[in-house]
Amino acid sequence: MMFIDQLKFDANGxxxxxxxxxxxGRVLMxxxxxxxxxxTTISTGKTHFWSRSRQKFWMKxxxxxxxxxxxxxAFDCDGDTLLIQVEQVGAACHEGYQSCFFRSLQNSGAAFKxxxxxxxxxxxxxxxx
Amino acid sequence: MMFIDQLKFDANGxxxxxxxxxxxGRVLMxxxxxxxxxxTTISTGKTHFWSRSRQKFWMKxxxxxxxxxxxxxAFDCDGDTLLIQVEQVGAACHEGYQSCFFRSLQNSGAAFKxxxxxxxxxxxxxxxx
Numbered sequence: 001m002m003f004i005d006q007l008k009f010d011a012n013g014x015x016x017x018x019x020x021x022x023x024x025g026r027v028l029m030x031x032x033x034x035x036x037x038x039x040t041t042i043s044t045g046k047t048h049f050w051s052r053s054r055q056k057f058w059m060k061x062x063x064x065x066x067x068x069x070x071x072x073x074a075f076d077c078d079g080d081t082l083l084i085q086v087e088q089v090g091a092a093c094h095e096g097y098q099s100c101f102f103r104s105l106q107n108s109g110a111a112f113k114x115x116x117x118x119x120x121x122x123x124x125x126x127x128x129x
Numbered sequence: 130m131m132f133i134d135q136l137k138f139d140a141n142g143x144x145x146x147x148x149x150x151x152x153x154g155r156v157l158m159x160x161x162x163x164x165x166x167x168x169t170t171i172s173t174g175k176t177h178f179w180s181r182s183r184q185k186f187w188m189k190x191x192x193x194x195x196x197x198x199x200x201x202x203a204f205d206c207d208g209d210t211l212l213i214q215v216e217q218v219g220a221a222c223h224e225g226y227q228s229c230f231f232r233s234l235q236n237s238g239a240a241f242k243x244x245x246x247x248x249x250x251x252x253x254x255x256x257x258x
Contacts, residue, residue, distance in 0.1 A: 003238045018147050018156060025154025027147060030210040042238045074244065076229035077222050081159040083230040093206050100205040101212040109132045109171045115203065 003073075008080040009035060014050060015082060019092070021099075022071040022085040028092035029100040031060075033082065045070050047086060064125045066090035096120040132202075137209045138164060143179060144211060148221065150228075151200040151214040157221035158229040160189075162211065174199050176215060193254045195219035225249040 009015050014032045021028055033041065037048040037057055047060045047068040061067030068086035075082050093100040096118045103112050138144050143161045150157055162170065166177040166186055176189045176197040190196030197215035204211050222229040225247045232241045 003234045003241045006232075006241065016145060016159065018159060020156060027149060027156065027212050030145065030147060030205065039238075042234070073234040073238075074230040075232055075234075075241075076159065077224050077226070077231070078229070081229075083156050095206045097206070100207070100210075101203040102206070103135075103204055105132045105171070105202040105204075109168075109202075112132045112135065112204075 003075070004035065004038065006079045007038075007075060007082075008078065010080070012052075014052070015080060017047075017049070017082040017084055019047065019068060019084050019086055021088055021092075023087070026099050027101060028068075028086070028088060028098070038082070041070060041084075042073070047084065061089065064090065064094070066092065066125070068092070091119045091125070094122060094125070096122055096125060132204070133164065133167065135208045136167075136204060136211075137207065139209070141181075143181070144209060146176075146178070146211040146213055148176065148197060148213050148215055150217055150221075152216070155228050156230060157197075157215070157217060157227070167211070170199060170213075171202070176213065190218065193219065193223070195221065195254070197221070220248045220254070223251060223254070225251055225254060 013034045017033050018030050019028045031049040034050040037050050040048040049058055051058055067089050070086055072085040091098050097116055102114055102116045104115050106113050142163045146162050147159050148157045160178040163179045166179050169177040178187055180187055196218050199215055201214040220227050226245055231243055231245045233244050235242050
């Protein structure tokens with residue numbers, strides 16, 4: 001059976017993909033794929049997603065150059081989530097952090113803190129908007 | 130500002146939570162939380178979720194004993210995904226694997242393979258169903 005037939009896409013035809021840095025185990029981001037973006041990810045070896053807000057197919061790094069080269073694609077017991085190991089060029093987060101998960105809860109949720117440095121500003125990555 | 134006010138719950142009042150083993154960096158599972166299950170996770174230090182299929186609040190490990198003790202709760206740049214570091218008792222997956230992501234794609238998606246051993250059978254975890 002094909003791998004893709006094991007998967008359950010949601011009512012919008014989407015499946016969440018957790019992106020993990022192969023080398024460090026750092027979880028970099030979570031984004032959504034449809035069947036076409038997953039197939040393109042497999043065939044090109046670069047991550048492609050579906051943007052729910054922009055209703056648009058996109059390759060990670062197409063604007064920033066911060067592409068992701070796929071090392072492994074795993075899927076969970078329910079077939080409704082992907083876990084993709086990548087080699088990340090530059091910062092994964094569009095806000096210039098290595099990981100999108102750069103803030104953590106403190107004091108039982110009363111506050112939060114940044115847990116990693118900003119490597120670049122969005123202006124440095126994308127130019128003036 | 131409270132941490133929880135930074136978050137965007139979806140149209141069903143849910144937010145996906147990626148669960149990562151603190152000690153090893155292994156991504157164990159992804160499940161959904163509503164505001165109440167997140168607040169209970171924070172106040173008790175044990176992960177609680179919302180089951181979309183059963184429409185039910187549940188504590189991870191309530192049947193299996195395989196609970197998760199929270200070490201850190203991070204959230205992403207868009208505020209629409211959580212990344213929670215835990216100490217996992219036993220196998221995280223209800224199928225008896227350490228991680229729910231125990232299968233990976235092979236041969237460009239033509240096949241898949243198991244990437245870790247099954248530690249227990251579901252019958253051993255939950256008894257006869």
